[in-house]
Amino acid sequence: MTDLKTKSEKTRDRLLTAASRIFAEKGYQDSTIADICEQAQANIASVNYHFGDKQTLYLEAWRHAFNHELGQYPPDGGVSQQAPVEQRLAGRIQSLIRRLADDDSYSFAIIHKEMAQPTRLLADILEKEINPQRQQMFGLLRECLGQDASEQQLQYCHASIMGQCFQLLRLKQMQQARPQRALPSDMSDIGAFAEHVVDFSLAGIRAIRSQTLPKRIQA
Incomplete structure (x- = not known):
């Protein structure tokens, strides 16, 4: 049996x-x-x-x-929950990029196909499975941006990070459509790309946070 x-x-x-x-x-x-x-x-x-x-x-x-x-690729990137918030956000971004880059990862590609040819079959499961990951990302962004950041700033920062990450998926799909073409040389080093996205994102978050701090001080 x-x-x-x-x-x-x-x-x-x-x-x-x-x-x-x-x-x-x-x-x-x-x-x-x-x-x-x-x-x-x-x-x-x-x-x-x-x-x-x-x-x-x-x-x-x-x-x-x-x-x-x-x-x-654990979503926290292996970073301790006791680590500074920027390190925790960096770990989450790097984990996301590693999942997108792995040739044996299929969940994001399925979602991309679903967006192009909607079946609406995945709506409930995406809400159940992905939303917790999304909310954890938002929680880290709120912590990084500070309590004075607006909901719009939070949404824009999230969209900017995800846009950078999903650029890798788009390039992979272009490569699959034309196998004779390799990934651009500046995108072939996934580690370097992940570090760039982290650095670029954190720099933008710090800049936005610095804009909101004077408002709090004046109050």
Whole structure:
């Protein structure tokens, strides 16, 4: 019984891994159960057994990819919760970039495909899984910016950081569309790119914070 359970679990894991890869490459509409099963070395009956339908497989494949990536690259970047806030924010940015850069990371690519061809299937799961990570980022930004920062400043800082990070995803997708072209040389060193995003973001945050401090002093 144990051997049968282990075999079933391995089949389920192969299906999730193959599905996340194919959904990331083709999007939901253009991905087929047949392609996923061929890559996972499984039969269509196993998809019906484990997931019931393509929609459920899509949701579970995204969750599988997302949780795997968080396991590989913890969202805090390995920085202690007792570290200064700028170090904690730096760790979170670097973790995000590492996840985006990893060729075996698929959750962000699936989201990008979803934005281009919306199915609305991921809305609930994204709210449940991603929102906690987003709120932690906002919490660090509030701490960095200070209590006098406006909600608009907070939103803009978050958008600026995410825009820099997702530039890497866009470049990767351009490279996949044209495999003969390598990443630009200034983007091939992921460590250096991550450091730049951290330095650039923290410098901007400090500048905004310095603009709000006089208001507090005058009060």
